[in-house]
Amino acid sequence: MSFKSNILIFISVMLLVLLVGTFGLNMSTTQAFLKKQLQSHSYDTANSLGLSLSAVADNPSSAQTMIDAIFDRGHFAMIKLVNMDGDDIYMRTNPSDQIDVPAWFIGLVDIDIPTSHAVVQKGWMPIGKLQVQAQDGYAYIELWLVFKSLVQWFLFAAAIFLSSAYLAVLFLLRPLNKAQQQAHAIVNKEYILQNPLPATTEFRQLAGAMNGMVTKLQQVFTREAQVAEKLRAMAYQDSVTGLYNRHYFDMTFNSIVDAEQASAKGSVCLLRINGLKELNTQYGYQLGNELVKHIAQKFRQELALNDVIFARLNGIELIAVLPNAEADVLRSKVESLLTYPSSLQQELNLADMPITLTSAIARYEPNESKSSLFSKLDFLIQQAEIAGNEPVQLQQENSHNGFNNKDWQALIDRAIVDQRFKLFKQEAYGIDNSVYDSELLVRMVAEDGKIQSAAYFMPAVEQLNMQSKIDELVLQLVTTHLQKHHSSSHHSINLSKALLIHAELFEQLLPKFQQAQGANLAFEFTEAAIYEHLDTAKAIFNTLRKLGFKVGIDRFGIQVADLQYLKEIQPDYIKLDASFSDQIEVDNSTGSYVNSICEVASNLDIDVFAMSIEKETQLKAFQQSGVTYFQGYYFSTPIPL
Incomplete structure (x- = not known):
């Protein structure tokens, strides 16, 4: 059972005890008051009627009339006149089973009203006794009305109190619910903080501890992710250009041309940076690295197609693997790149630019070996260097290589x-x-x-x-x-x-x-x-x-x-x-x-x-x-x- 349920049950029990006690006290007080009132009423009636009967002791019919008048206008169960020997002279009774009160309530509440007595005299001589008993039906009716009003008030008060208590408990236990949400979030590898902190001292301490634990776990995860990313960068990324390195290219090539992959056919573009050694000698390696970085960025920008892999093979060669790309489509993109060193000369404020670019574009087929591919690229790049007026060399396409037809x-x-x-x-x-x-x-x-x-x-x-x-x-x-x-x-x-x-x-x-x-x-x-x-x-x-x-x-x-x-x-x-x-x-x-x-x-x-x-x-x-x-x-x- 939840802590909230236990608190609500405890509050409900305390409320029940309080209301039942109040209810019982009210019922007991009302019962005692009605009983005393009826007893007093019967006592007063017995004395006053006894004196009245003493005045008409010689006239029985008048006595009966007086008894009937008193009986009919009051709530009496019995009025009886007896002689000194105890024999009945005249009696009127009114049964109490005609009242509109449930039998179970009458059986639950016991109202015993004693009989009041008075002596009827003729002069100084006692000639009879008068017995008067008040009707308990009146008391039962009044008690029943009081009982119903108390029950209605009890239910109304209980509903208001329990609703208020429930809302109060929910409000007070919000920090616990938030702590529970934090725990569930941690299980799901999510990290949420509880803000603002609750005002209650104990809950504030709990929320602070949970926030500290969540922050620590998040730091651990972030640190592990950063370590993994650092290892990836160290192992597979070129520090100058941000492209993948030769190690990465060698590692992934076989998976790229795997016949099971959709990338198993496509084109490869090799870009060679000529004159880099001369530039490094003339201007220093820092400027040379900056120039290579700019060329690599331009290389990526011009060949930004789907699923392209860019890598730096060595100091002067960049390569792009373009799955499902046609070589002749790439030619115009690469040609626009070849004039880039000239614009870099002005941007870097160089007196002269020894850098020239040549490029080779070849197709690769499923399960093609790396040595076969590089043989084609080496041949084409040599052709590009020999034919100075054609710095971009393409492998001749076969008719069956076309896709979009x-x-x-x-x-x-x-x-x-x-x-x-x-x-x-x-x-x-x-x-x-x-x-x-x-x-x-x-x-x-x-x-x-x-x-x-x-x-x-x-x-x-x-x-x-x-x-x-x-x-x-x-x-x-x-x-x-x-x-x-x-x-x-x-x-x-x-x-x-x-x-x-x-x-x-x-x-x-x-x-x-x-x-x-x-x-x-x-x-x-x-x-x-x-x-x-x-x-x-x-x-x-x-x-x-x-x-x-x-x-x-x-x-x-x-x-x-x-x-x-x-x-x-x-x-x-x-x-x-x-x-x-x-x-x-x-x-x-x-x-x-x-x-x-x-x-x-x-x-x-x-x-x-x-x-x-x-x-x-x-x-x-x-x-x-x-x-x-x-x-x-x-x-x-x-x-x-």
Whole structure:
């Protein structure tokens, strides 16, 4: 029972005792008064009537008339005249069972009115006795009226008092309720302070202690998030330009070109800064770093497309990986960049500018090796330096590389109509080697019967802005499967970034999500997409939670992001980017960063998944860093759902 209930019960009992005591005292006083009044009335009547009867002692009829007159005008139960031997001469009685008072009340209240006596004389000679007893019905009626008025007052007073007491208790216990809210918020990894502090000394001390604890916990979480971000910056970020470093590029390249990813096809732009050594010699390294920083910012500005990854490979080379981008589309953007050093000469007030820029743009294909890609880039950059009048060199495009065309549109539409999109699943395992859940992957069965991964059709889907259509298709396939098989297994589904960019698309898909209610499903977006559209992601996550689904973040840890945003959206799980699996065994900084991520996630009750596990050594390295769930070919390959 709650403290508030105990207080209200105590107040109610005290009120009941007080009112019952008051009620009983009033009833007792009224009863005694009525009894005494009736007794006095019967005594006075007996004496006065006795004297009157003495005057008409010789006339019995007159005596009877006088007795009748007195009896009829008063409240008497009995008036009786007897001789000195006790024999009745005349008697009038009035039963008390005709009054409008409940029998239970009469039985509860005992009113015993004694009989008054008077002597009737003839001269000095006693000739009879007069007995008078007042009617108790009058007393019962008066007591009943008093009882009803007291009960009404009692109920009214109790209602007013208890309502006031309840409101007073609520007001006084507000600090306790706020402390309870603070405790629940801490469980949910939220940090709220109680302000203003209550006036009551004890509650003020309690609120101050709770505020201190909340502040301390928030500081601990913030410090851990900052440590994780610092480790990420130290391990993967170039200190001069703010771009990713070579280590990061090497780590993530394989995951970018992974055939399972929608980013598996695209273009790469390499920008070489020529003459940097001469500039450093002439003006110093500080100015050289400032110039490289300006060029990097301009590089990012000109190639600001979706999901681009920028990195500094070495002192003079910057690279941009542009998923699903066409090389010829990038040419004009890069050409506008090449004249930038001239404007920097004026901005930095340099006598001369030894810096020139050359660029190479090449395409990459699913599962392409890094050495193959850099061979193409090196060849193209050499061509650019040789052909001074063409500082931007492009890899020659093949006709089959085009995405945005009617052939792709027709191909995807036919696959949808022919129901050639299929779901596969890859299971994830817990630290005890038991199956925890499975990630659902969409595949397309080509017209020749070959199973094609997402890397085959997703670039075209994105170029044609058909992402939400694929989302709807996947939801329909999942719902149909669950209706047929009634599986209790847990499945996770990756949603497209388009639902975050265009919130109305999610609203259009909401009926599909509602159809899947009750199923053990989780929905996830990539970290890059969430961080760019944090408010929309938070709203969508809240909606999905209300429908009973879990929510998560995919490809986590490679985004330049403050990890404190996790506190805002509170995902149920995060899936580390697959690139961590390539480095976790050999790179201490990666292990430290993953460990920091796990500590932050643990404080927020967020599960952490390691992806693309292919070796036992990777598994053990992630386990040592605090990861508890694992997925990859080491455990299972994708199989049809």
